[in-house]
Amino acid sequence: MFSRRTSWDISATPLAEAVARRTAEGRPLLDLTEANPTRVGLGFSPAALREALADPRAARYEPNPLGLAGAREAIARYYAERGHAVVPERVVV
Structure with a gap:
């Protein structure tokens, strides 16, 4: 209230x-x-x-404004497996 x-x-x-x-x-x-x-x-x-x-x-607690490095790396791998060049440093979660 x-x-x-x-x-x-x-x-x-x-x-x-x-x-x-x-x-x-x-x-x-x-x-x-x-x-x-x-x-x-x-x-x-x-x-x-x-x-x-x-x-x-x-x-x-170590926040990263871009998201966890491990998560960004996993996302980059996901796209790499599908033929897309994505670097973890350019991924924002």
């Missing part, structure tokens, strides 16, 4: 209303605005998650 001093219009937007309507109807919805991966139905293996979190590298 916002402060009453702002007097902003906080009514639902047409998009928010459409999302609520579709959700209430039980219709499928691909919500690209959801930022919480636990609420989008992604399956995961609890054992694999425990294993990943046990790796000491998981405790380091």
Whole structure:
């Protein structure tokens, strides 16, 4: 809730209303605005998650504005396998 001093219009937007309507109807919805991966139905293996979190590298936070180097390398390999010359340094994730 916002402060009453702002007097902003906080009514639902047409998009928010459409999302609520579709959700209430039980219709499928691909919500690209959801930022919480636990609420989008992604399956995961609890054992694999425990294993990943046990790796000491998981405790380091080293953000890269272009995305993880490993992910960019995998994307470059994917395209290379399909005949496209893509270098990881030019991939943004």
